[in-house]
Amino acid sequence: MTVFHARLAARRAVTTALAAGATALAAFVAPGIGAAQAQSHVPASAMVSAGASTTAAATPLSDTAALGKLIFNDPSLSASGRMSCASCHSAAHAYGPPNGLAAQLGGADMRTQGTRAVPTLGYVLNRTPVWTHVQAASVFERLTDADSPPAGGFAWDGRFNSLHEQALFPLFSANEMANRSPADIAAKLARAPYAARFKQVFGETIFASNDAALRQAMMAVERYELEEPSFHPYTSKFDAYLDGKAELTASEMRGKKLFDDPNSGNCASCHIDQVGANGAHPLFTDFQFEALGVPRNPELRANRDPDYYDEGLCGPVRTDKASNKSYCGLFKTPTLRNVATREVFFHNGRFHTLRDALRFYVERDTAPQKWYSKDARGHVVKFDDLPAAVRDNVDTVDEPLTRKAGGKPAWNARDIDDVIAFLKTLDDGYQPRAQGAKVVKVSAALKRP
Numbered sequence: 393m394t395v396f397h398a399r400l401a402a403r404r405a406v407t408t409a410l411a412a413g414a415t416a417l418a419a420f421v422a423p424g425i426g427a428a429q430a431q432s433h434v435p436a437s438a439m440v441s442a443g444a445s446t447t448a449a450a451t452p453l454s455d456t457a458a459l460g461k462l463i464f465n466d467p468s469l470s471a472s473g474r475m476s477c478a479s480c481h482s483a484a485h486a487y488g489p490p491n492g493l494a495a496q497l498g499g500a501d502m503r504t505q506g507t508r509a510v511p512t513l514g515y516v517l518n519r520t521p522v523w524t525h526v527q528a529a530s531v532f533e534r535l536t537d538a539d540s541p542p543a544g545g546f547a548w549d550g551r552f553n554s555l556h557e558q559a560l561f562p563l564f565s566a567n568e569m570a571n572r573s574p575a576d577i578a579a580k581l582a583r584a585p586y587a588a589r590f591k592q593v594f595g596e597t598i599f600a601s602n603d604a605a606l607r608q609a610m611m612a613v614e615r616y617e618l619e620e621p622s623f624h625p626y627t628s629k630f631d632a633y634l635d636g637k638a639e640l641t642a643s644e645m646r647g648k649k650l651f652d653d654p655n656s657g658n659c660a661s662c663h664i665d666q667v668g669a670n671g672a673h674p675l676f677t678d679f680q681f682e683a684l685g686v687p688r689n690p691e692l693r694a695n696r697d698p699d700y701y702d703e704g705l706c707g708p709v710r711t712d713k714a715s716n717k718s719y720c721g722l723f724k725t726p727t728l729r730n731v732a733t734r735e736v737f738f739h740n741g742r743f744h745t746l747r748d749a750l751r752f753y754v755e756r757d758t759a760p761q762k763w764y765s766k767d768a769r770g771h772v773v774k775f776d777d778l779p780a781a782v783r784d785n786v787d788t789v790d791e792p793l794t795r796k797a798g799g800k801p802a803w804n805a806r807d808i809d810d811v812i813a814f815l816k817t818l819d820d821g822y823q824p825r826a827q828g829a830k831v832v833k834v835s836a837a838l839k840r841p
């Protein structure tokens with residue numbers, strides 16, 4: 393019952409549209425994101441190469457965004473008084489988690505574990521399309537190439553269509569910032585050192601309504617997330633390479649070929665690495681949903697309950713698509729920019745090194761016993777983090793996920809080394825060694841709080 397049969401063909405069509413870059417994407421951009429953001433799709437590095445003397449980092453934030461930055465970094469907005477957005481989305485870690493925990497600890501006591509790994513906020517904030525699933529009009533279309541996987545929306549399951557809507561979730565989530573009511577947060581905002589500024593920006597009477605104060609605070613966070621250039625600095629070696637200002641080493645280049653090759657890693661079919669038609673640098677995601685069958689993670693306390701399964705698109709965190717069983721097990725493809733700086737991988741944080749994440753891709757099917765648990769009779773339970781009834785949703789048609797047990801993995805250890813070398817070129821903050829006239833000025837935006 394694999395549902396998105398024609399994934400390959402469909403994916404290629406969508407990929408092309410996405411690779412067309414800002415122009416194509418502008419049409420998908422969430423409501424409320426205006427022309428200013430459409431422009432920010434052009435990488436800072438492109439501006440540098442165009443000879444502009446200032447990078448995007450020099451543009452000051454609007455008043456609303458500056459307020460949003462204070463809110464984003466304010467731990468007093470949590471029940472514990474110790475957790476802000478930045479605790480989990482750390483600027484020094486490409487707005488990903490500052491540690492290797494599978495899921496962070498939060499709540500009023502700072503000991504309540506979440507259920508998912510913290511994704512990076514880098515690059516995706518102003519480029520994530522709204523959630524869509526263009527469904528096949530007929531069985532024939534589904535079997536040919538008109539059916540494409542769902543795409544877009546914020547969070548691993550795409551359940552939020554805007555950043556202001558998303559920002560409410562961690563504020564109230566019992567295992568994150570754990571506030572109880574809008575009144576709770578409004579009172580904290582009214583006591584914050586920036587309360588006077590909040591009134592200046594949103595009006596003297598803003599604190600008269602808890603709901604209005606909360607709504608404006610979320611709009612401010614959204615403005616910050618969209619305006620702050622360090623969320624998408626485009627200062628990696630790969631960006632310099634695309635601009636013709638750096639050369640990849642033999643190992644990096646070999647890694648790129650393995651990453652791109654449809655008969656080998658085939659990674660670029662989902663983690664897009666082509667430049668868009670207008671020169672926009674790639675984000676290494678197509679924002680589509682896939683079930684990869686990542687193994688169950690015993691580090692998650694929720695998994696102590698053998699009947700608990702995080703099935704992504706079909707729930708239980710997302711609630712509006714529970715009836716569509718073809719959605720079970722699907723999670724959104726994350727960007728791979730700055731991925732080598734992470735210490736935790738995949739939605740359930742199952743892996744803690746990039747090497748293991750890559751080995752999983754190429755050995756999932758050739759050596760499943762390495763990755764999955766065994767049942768009472770000693771049989772390997774492939775795709776053990778999904779209920780048996782929906783395991784058929786897991787992708788077994790896209791390379792390198794098509795092999796047979798005992799077969800040859802798509803990559804050997806050296807191949808994996810090379811792909812890691814390539815993925816490291818996606819880390820921001822690349823400082824080319826002085827090369828005379830070829831010196832490139834890269835903004836150190838990421839290092840700024």
Ligand code: HEC
Pocket residue numbers: 464475476477478479480481496497498506508509510511512513516545546547548549555558559560562563567568569613709
């Ligand atoms: C306790 C850690 C934690 C805190 C605190 C936290 N987040 Fe997150 N954030 C996460 C996790 C985990 C996810 C993935 C959630 C999911 O898939 O359900 C996430 C997802 C997101 C996303 C979606 C990213 C994407 O690519 O779709 C955004 C945006 C975001 N957080 C912004 C914020 C903001 C703004 C705040 C503060 C109001 C915040 N976060 C506080 C852990 C945290």
Ligand code: HEC
Pocket residue numbers: 511512651657658659660661662663680681682683684685686723724725726727728731734736737738739740746749750753754787790791792811
């Ligand atoms: C069919 C689409 C698809 C293909 C092909 C694909 N990926 Fe992914 N990738 C995903 C999805 C979806 C996830 C998230 C899955 C999850 O967490 O359950 C992901 C997650 C990852 C992660 C974890 C990133 C993070 O922030 O946690 C890495 C690393 C990664 N992929 C690398 C690769 C490499 C290397 C290849 C090629 C061997 C590859 N991917 C091929 C869709 C794909």
